[in-house]
Amino acid sequence: MKTIKFVSNDRSQFTTTLRKNVNNYFREHKISQKGNLGLALKIGVMLSLYLIPFFLIMFMSMAGWMMFPLSVLMGIGMAGVGMSVMHDAAHGSSTGQKWLNKLLSNTIYLIGGSAFTWNLQHNVKHHTFTNINGFDEDINTKGFIRLSNQDPLKKFHRFQYIYAFFFYTLMTIAKLGNDFKQLKEYNETGLTKQQNAKPKWEYFKLILLKCLYVFTFLGLPLIFSGFSWGIVLLGFLTMHVTGGAIMAVVFQMAHIAENADQPALNEEGNIENEWAIHELLTTVNFSRNNRVLGWFVGGLNFQIEHHLFPNICHIHYKHISPIVEQTAKEFGLRYNLQPSFYSAVASHTRMLKVLGRA
Numbered sequence: 001m002k003t004i005k006f007v008s009n010d011r012s013q014f015t016t017t018l019r020k021n022v023n024n025y026f027r028e029h030k031i032s033q034k035g036n037l038g039l040a041l042k043i044g045v046m047l048s049l050y051l052i053p054f055f056l057i058m059f060m061s062m063a064g065w066m067m068f069p070l071s072v073l074m075g076i077g078m079a080g081v082g083m084s085v086m087h088d089a090a091h092g093s094s095t096g097q098k099w100l101n102k103l104l105s106n107t108i109y110l111i112g113g114s115a116f117t118w119n120l121q122h123n124v125k126h127h128t129f130t131n132i133n134g135f136d137e138d139i140n141t142k143g144f145i146r147l148s149n150q151d152p153l154k155k156f157h158r159f160q161y162i163y164a165f166f167f168y169t170l171m172t173i174a175k176l177g178n179d180f181k182q183l184k185e186y187n188e189t190g191l192t193k194q195q196n197a198k199p200k201w202e203y204f205k206l207i208l209l210k211c212l213y214v215f216t217f218l219g220l221p222l223i224f225s226g227f228s229w230g231i232v233l234l235g236f237l238t239m240h241v242t243g244g245a246i247m248a249v250v251f252q253m254a255h256i257a258e259n260a261d262q263p264a265l266n267e268e269g270n271i272e273n274e275w276a277i278h279e280l281l282t283t284v285n286f287s288r289n290n291r292v293l294g295w296f297v298g299g300l301n302f303q304i305e306h307h308l309f310p311n312i313c314h315i316h317y318k319h320i321s322p323i324v325e326q327t328a329k330e331f332g333l334r335y336n337l338q339p340s341f342y343s344a345v346a347s348h349t350r351m352l353k354v355l356g357r358a
Contacts (some may be wrong), residue, residue, distance in 0.1 A: 004135065004265060008274035014331045015276040021323050022309060025318075035094045042295070043085050043104065050077025050110070054217070057235065058224040062201065064231050071235040076240025078111045078172070082247055084298035085312075086111075090119060091310040111243065112172060112213050113214040114179040116202055120186055120195065127310060131255055131282035133261045138255065143167060146355050149262050151329060153358060155225075161352035163333065168248035169241040176213075177208060190208065253344040254303035257284045257351050259336045279307040284336040286344035287323055293341060 026033055053070040056062075073194045083334045088094040089104030108115050119138050129135035133150040140149045145164050183206055186192045187199040217239075254260075266272050273281070283303045287293050294301050299314025305321055306314065328335040338344035 002131065004132070005270040006275040006287070007266075007268075007270050008277070009272075009273055012274055012331065014327070014333065015274055017331075018276060018308065018324065018327045021327050022312075022320050025323055031316075032096070033093070033098050033312045033316065035315060039088075039094060039313060039315055045346070046077060046084050047107070048077075050074055051082050053077070054221075058221055063339070064189055064227060067227060067231050067235040071238035072242050075239040075244075076246065078239060078243030079246035079250075080296060080298075081107050082111055082113075082243070083250065083300055084296070085130050085336055086113075087298055087300070089352065090115070090123060090221075093313045107211065109209050111212070112176050112217075112240075114183070114206055115183045116195075116197065117186070118181045119183060120191055123310075124195075125308060130253040130279055130307060132258060132265070133262065138251070145352075147256050149355060150264065153356075160356045161349050164352050165245075165249070168252070169245040171244035171248040173237070173240045173244060176210065179210070189196055196245075204356040244356055248346075249345065250297050250300050253286055253338075253348045254284055254300065255282060256296065256355075257336075257338070257344065257347045259334065259347075260284050260351075275306060277333060278336070280304060280333055282339060283307050284344070284347070285321070285331035286351075287341045288337065289339075291318075292342065294318060301341075 004205065029247055053073045055068055057067060086105055086108045089101045091107070092098070092101045094101055094104055106115055108118055126136050126138050131139055133139065133148045139147045141147060144156060145160050145167060146153060146157045183199075184190070185201055187202070190198045192202060218232060218236055220229065221235070222229055227235075258281060263271055263273070263278070263282070285304050286301050288301055290301070294317075299306060299317040302314070302317035302321055305312075305317040305324055309320070309325065312320070325335045325337075338347055
């Protein structure tokens, strides 16, 4: 995989100072940087929200229309599993036990994803090269949606701020197939082997686990629920549309927003900034005082803290956020913050409009 360097000429002490300040917080309060009982309870709630409606659909006698509210609940649970269970564990921050992080990160298979492609796309590429065109896949142009200011502009992009939210609902459904495309690319570029993985074995696992997912969440309801295939299929799509919409909007507001930089490479093919400052300037927090939202989205409204400290569990982000903000101010750096969920959605919408025009 082609790589780049983060080059800083001013020899800033921001990174060193920030790490010291955050580490002091945990040292002074004598607490672990990993999860606690509250995280364990949340994991139970999210998995229950996803799986209990599924078992009710299969084994409880009910009218056909009940499929749809239960499918919406499953979609909310799907988003909760992805954001609050799988995400931290994939970064190794849920617990100090490596095997338990691995187990929890594999909950991505419950929602139709792939742990292997997610790790490469998200942990390796997105977190290292945030908002850098050609390196961060999250800002690649997706179908009719232009997310990078360096990608080709088409006439229809002019209206993307209107139609983008419809396509966001298709995120998890599209991921069912896109994982194969991603794995093919990683195999061809050698990224799979760089992870000490065997390309053919990863193909086999991907096919097997996708088939198992489809059989479980489409096949089993057809066998046990008594509903027609049409109702079961509509319920499956309802679940994915709900979960996809939630996750896509939350993810997009953090980086495709006003004040979130999309820096270009210099003549040497590098980024003229140290990595921590780059992460600070390419990321946006939102609604950090909304405890209910923060609880549900797994701290993803504290994206700045997450990108700077992905090894720290999200339950601590609300406490270290003031420390990060104050340290940034001391070094004269911008700390991007939208005060509410609605202002963040509005900022993302305006950014889509900007990216859709010359």
